[in-house]
């Protein structure tokens with residue numbers, strides 16, 4: 001970079017608006033050759049950039065520029081919203097590294113097309129859409145253990161699990177007896193035994209089309225617990241009102257959910273009638289005790305034990321307590337010190353801080369009023385939706401209507417609630433625009449480190465080049481490591497992720513090539529065994545009535561079988577084992593004009609089934625560029641007329 005170029009940088013820009021081009025010039029002057037020597041080319045490392053300036057805003061901006069060849073510090077897992085997938089981003093660069101198809105059909109990997117993925121999708125493979133909101137990472141002793149990520153599908157009432165060692169979805173469960181799993185969180189302590197999912201909408205039981213009376217006694221929704229290992233629904237708890245977001249504590253005893261529709265209304269006006277709705281608290285061991293004692297029912301064909309957590313004639317159940325909070329609350333977030341559940345007011349400018357150490361007394365009947373559990377109700381601004389934490393006693397709440405994030409101090413808000421004159425609001429920062437979730441690094445664990453804050457803005461308006469009437473969302477990265485929040489990056493996302501989660505990079509340990517014994521393709525290995533096939537070596541066509549099974553290997557740049565013959569109307573299953581052992585050497589398989597595509601990564605076995613319904617010669621080819629002769633990696637299927 002020449003001095004001339006840096007001298008030409010625009011003079012009048014403010015600090016945050018400093019252009020990258022100008023910034024490059026400015027920093028290069030101060031930092032000398034440090035970055036150049038480090039990477040052997042004209043790029044400068046983040047650390048060198050940050051060291052080159054004393055200005056806090058410039059330092060923050062420099063941290064985001066992960067130079068070519070440098071790795072990010074955090075994994076970010078993004079919900080793909082109603083696009084139905086999960087995405088992996090590097091933080092702080094916000095580079096999208098990978099996409100993990102879950103509730104969608106994916107043309108590149110063949111998710112939803114391959115036999116392995118359809119086996120995991122089960123009966124729900126008939127759905128081609130999903131609506132993810134809440135990705136959460138499994139924990140042991142309140143820390144991420146790198147095993148699983150769980151995510152909800154509001155659209156088709158499912159919960160999915162992603163194995164973090166291979167970054168693939170390996171289980172999907174459709175939750176019975178409820179509609180629309182929305183809020184989703186995990187048990188933190190002692191480990192993630194349960195995955196909790198909120199059924200958002202109440203429905204009649206049985207839902208057989210004979211009742212449309214939504215106020216009726218048999219019309220309700222439920223809190224659902226899935227076993228994190230088996231992914232079976234362990235139990236369900238009937239609640240009053242509806243359920244929105246949920247979280248769990250650090251003792252393993254209490255989970256809490258917000259309810260915005262205590263009115264059980266079916267229209268907007270009705271759902272805003274009450275000045276207060278509530279947070280419902282669940283006593284998990286008490287629920288397990290009810291089931292053990294046989295105090296449960298089952299619904300329809302489902303065998304899942306169902307415990308009634310509703311109030312009866314004003315009397316509390318054994319398993320729940322309802323804490324009134326203002327008005328149509330939304331987010332529910334546990335503070336990383338384990339002390340508080342914070343419910344976000346949405347239609348009220350407040351958050352309600354619930355002291356978790358008062359909950360045993362509430363359940364024991366020692367409190368006159370459940371609101372005695374509330375130790376602060378700070379006024380923050382308009383439309384509080386979600387709160388996250390820096391591990392230094394501060395909370396960060398999104399204000400949807402104000403288009404801001406407000407940083408506030410929890411203990412000071414508690415003192416103010418007691419009547420002391422103290423200003424608990426530390427800073428309000430404009431975001432762009434209308435933020436929903438926010439998420440600080442490691443905030444859901446006991447290790448919240450207060451480095452980065454992600455704000456997921458619902459509207460991007462004019463922040464990007466216009467791309468037609470549909471706009472991307474705008475996920476904004478904010479440096480919170482100092483006293484001041486500093487906005488450093490805009491990241492467009494599709495489509496409305498709702499939520500994301502960040503883990504330190506040392507907490508996630510993915511494999512580089514597949515293990516031949518991986519359960520992901522075990523059913524396919526099982527089938528091959530029955531056909532007498534050794535997948536790693538055999539290239540064979542097996543005819544079984546109208547079914548034809550083609551087994552082949554792939555090794556760059558050839559398939560083990562380059563031609564095979566079937567009859568019109570045959571159901572053909574192609575199974576390919578990639579015997580290459582080289583990291584990043586993925587093959588694909590596309591059968592032209594048959595709607596068939598799949599990924600076969602190193603040491604993976606993949607298979608796909610289709611009907612050969614058109615006579616003729618049909619080419620197949622490798623779809624992932626694997627070799628200089630990748631274009632030549634091809635073969636032909638001859639379909640003889642019936």
Ligand code: CUK
Nearest residue numbers: 133385436437498499
């Ligand atoms: S929800 Cu979308 S902004 Cu589904 Cu967690 Cu709050």
Ligand code: CUA
Nearest residue numbers: 587622624626
């Ligand atoms: Cu194999 Cu491209």
Ligand code: CA
Nearest residue numbers: 260261271272
């Ligand atoms: Ca309401």
